[in-house]
Amino acid sequence: MRGLSDFKLGDRFESPESLLEESEALAFARRFDPQAFHLDEAAARQSPFKGLAVSGWFTAAVCFRLIHDSGIDLRGGIIGQKIEDLQWLRPVRPGDRLRVQSTVVQIHRSAKSPHRGTLVFEHLAFNQVDEQVLLMRAHVLASDPPAQTTR
Amino acid sequence: MRGLSDFKLGDRFESPESLLEESEALAFARRFDPQAFHLDEAAARQSPFKGLAVSGWFTAAVCFRLIHDSGIDLRGGIIGQKIEDLQWLRPVRPGDRLRVQSTVVQIHRSAKSPHRGTLVFEHLAFNQVDEQVLLMRAHVLASDPPAQTTR
Numbered sequence: 001m002r003g004l005s006d007f008k009l010g011d012r013f014e015s016p017e018s019l020l021e022e023s024e025a026l027a028f029a030r031r032f033d034p035q036a037f038h039l040d041e042a043a044a045r046q047s048p049f050k051g052l053a054v055s056g057w058f059t060a061a062v063c064f065r066l067i068h069d070s071g072i073d074l075r076g077g078i079i080g081q082k083i084e085d086l087q088w089l090r091p092v093r094p095g096d097r098l099r100v101q102s103t104v105v106q107i108h109r110s111a112k113s114p115h116r117g118t119l120v121f122e123h124l125a126f127n128q129v130d131e132q133v134l135l136m137r138a139h140v141l142a143s144d145p146p147a148q149t150t151r
Numbered sequence: 152m153r154g155l156s157d158f159k160l161g162d163r164f165e166s167p168e169s170l171l172e173e174s175e176a177l178a179f180a181r182r183f184d185p186q187a188f189h190l191d192e193a194a195a196r197q198s199p200f201k202g203l204a205v206s207g208w209f210t211a212a213v214c215f216r217l218i219h220d221s222g223i224d225l226r227g228g229i230i231g232q233k234i235e236d237l238q239w240l241r242p243v244r245p246g247d248r249l250r251v252q253s254t255v256v257q258i259h260r261s262a263k264s265p266h267r268g269t270l271v272f273e274h275l276a277f278n279q280v281d282e283q284v285l286l287m288r289a290h291v292l293a294s295d296p297p298a299q300t301t302r
Binding site: 028031033034035036047048056057062064065068076078079080082083084085086087088141 | 179182183184185186187188198199207208211212213215216219227228229230231232233234235236237238239292
């Protein structure tokens, strides 16, 4: 497991790849984003997506799972404080395969509690033909183990 | 249905309320965010959440469904370009009931294609005791119907 001190600017993590199953994308859209361009091929062709596109929230959730599986292995888990930017750069289709590249772009150490801080990751998601489909800048909590008491 | 011209700054929409079922929150976490503080009560008590918390991506997805159901009724659907800020302000628990208040905070009309533009919404989610749990500033596409051709 990595603590705050184990990260440095520019550290990069590569996720495994995930195939977006159409059945799961449709079930997700029905529950969370029931719009025609996520559910109906014919309607989607008339939309700005020019074909069936998965919900952007499905893409974001899949990307988070990929980030989780990237081996960042943050002490205490990945706890997001906030996302300062989340962009859907291109439509994502059922059947696409996504992967995420995560880079440490900022490290903030708390002045009050120097064993705690925040890591800012830039996450870039790519599809199977290496087009960027999603960009996310995420602030996550990080900490070092409490200092050992001298006996 | 509302087009770009039908919105003005300060327009506000109130969503219905949604009860977060524990079974659904757990299934979502198992698939997209399998961390102990989202899955295991005992582990969650030792975490910064001090008890079982739903995944922030589950909260975001539920909030999007509430926004969809708020009667914004945007012509062409709600198509997000980007989120410029997404903050999880307080832990959300299984069994919480959420609602979302959405306010139009910016309106941008395209100089090149004036019937198209972007609406910026500030979405605030509240739990059943009216604590703010999520804040999101979202840019969505908006358009007016094409002008009628004079015959």
